[in-house]
Amino acid sequence: MGSVIGVIGGGQLARMMIPPAVALGLELRVLAENPGSSASLAATAVGDYRDAATVLAFAADVDVVTFDHEHVPQDVLAQLVAAGIPVRPGPEALAVAQDKLVMRQRLGALGVPMPDWAEVRDRAQLAEFLAAHGGAAVVKTPRGGYDGKGVRVVRAAEEADDWLAAGPVLAEELVDFRRELAQLVARRPSGEFAAWPLAETVQVGGVCAEVVAPAPDAGALIGEARAMAASIAEGLGVTGVLAVELFETADGRLLVNELAMRPHNSGHWTIDGSVTSQFEQHLRAVLDLPLGDPSPLAPVSVMVNVLGGPAGAQLPDRYPAAFAAHPDVKFHSYAKDSRPGRKVGHVTATGADPDAVRRRARAAAGFFES
């Protein structure tokens, strides 16, 4: 069995693949963008993931290529495939995660419930969309957006002029949502599928701040979200971890907001809160190994991101106080320099009472606020 996994991108997602790779005795090799990357411990190459020669050289003797992010260009992916190197998720699936217009088209073809949307090429088309949707829209650049970047709420057609100058954009109805949810699943090439419990996510300024799993009071949504994610994973041929970000509307429907085809912030709680973490599951899935049990370890897990972190300091500087106050909270540092709003770590608390667990997780993360 092949057991050498090449990961393109050296961010915290690649970093968090290292512990399960060490545990399972799998060899993880990372192509990082720079020498001081979050995943530098496993970096065997440093180079530009947009350069086909760099990527092909990195991938020459791995058993499978997977990703820390979705930004590897399609022509580079095509060359990997042409060279006979398994790429998981594959180029066709990744195309859907790389371009939000493609995503809406493909999800529409699968009959997945979504916000109303349109491809908008100019100010007039945006004005038309605004008029049809109560005067407000969420406008997104098709490519390159993340953590709130490339997303803007507009109420006048000229507010997207800068983006429209560069090409078409995606306009979506501004959904009146009760809350946001995330359904994390995994699928291996042979088709086996596993779903973690539906989670509730709290975004602040477009950035994930907090995740509660399982989502409280989800009732029938649990089955709906799972079925929706299964049909997306199957329909798009996703291999590895897939995160489906959802709106729960004021009238109780689920609408798909975003997709990510890799371990995702909404699943960081699984490291400490699930029998099989999303990072272990991703490694299993891309190697086409049988999937692990996604059952939760505790009645409730709450993950809180550390955004920015202590100014001019690393997370460990605050460990004496944080550890003393919270011996049962799990702390995760991405070994990144702090910048305001940058994800530099997270904490996870588990327990029985959702409110108490949430308070503990927030308090523990609070030790790292500047």
Place this chain on the structure above:
Amino acid sequence: MGSVIGVIGGGQLARMMIPPAVALGLELRVLAENPGSSASLAATAVGDYRDAATVLAFAADVDVVTFDHEHVPQDVLAQLVAAGIPVRPGPEALAVAQDKLVMRQRLGALGVPMPDWAEVRDRAQLAEFLAAHGGAAVVKTPRGGYDGKGVRVVRAAEEADDWLAAGPVLAEELVDFRRELAQLVARRPSGEFAAWPLAETVQVGGVCAEVVAPAPDAGALIGEARAMAASIAEGLGVTGVLAVELFETADGRLLVNELAMRPHNSGHWTIDGSVTSQFEQHLRAVLDLPLGDPSPLAPVSVMVNVLGGPAGAQLPDRYPAAFAAHPDVKFHSYAKDSRPGRKVGHVTATGADPDAVRRRARAAAGFFES
């Protein structure tokens, strides 16, 4: 706060420190004995731990030195201390773990219950010990023994001649024990102490085969074992993880068999079965950080060693079948070449019913038998 930990020795114990170091954003540097060590991912140096210059160079810019094994010579430890490098556990404590005669003397001074023992210098003294203990004794070389090596049951005085030719040996009464137990604890330099649940260990041929935690039906032994380990940790000034291996005698007393001042096979279950693993705890303790919660995550955890492993194969070759049969068992490979009886990995199962969990763990480990 210092956060660079130097580990002397590149075995599986150093390997299993990598995941918590990655999670916490601590830098782990390993001095390995050879390039293909189990902990090679974190190896920043390869060299002989008995050579002071090698060890001093390795340790020059770490914040603390700790160990994968107890074999670093005292003169090398003394030079580290003289160079101002924190060594945890310290040389005085390690001396007790390095020499079984010293251990018996020191534990005796602490009033810890032990098997009857004597320092034996020749055949006549051994004959005397045998006569006083029903004609049988366990003879141990003071140094260098592990996993059943350097330990022999003798019933005639001449059976230890070979060892006696090299110097004094330790003779111990052959304890009529009901079972073996292990009390795993951690202590940091500031004195804080934490104890995991008392575990039952099953040895086969002197090698740990299986660990059940918490030990079933332990009753009053739980408090006794904890108090005993606390007095040993405090009395010897141990820092880091301490494993106290115990006999439960047929008449219900606890006797100390062996000590280990590092993460220990009897604590591997804590990786998947405890809020804080012994490897994370060891890192916290040697950095003098507040200790983590040692509470179990499940009613019972069972760890089974993979001894030898698949002939001529690596553990991952058996993953397709093993994972499919046991999606909820956690598999650990040490990335070592298989040799009969060699510890090359372990599995841990958790659950509610001790017998069922034990059966699952044994069945999962069985996939790796040759």
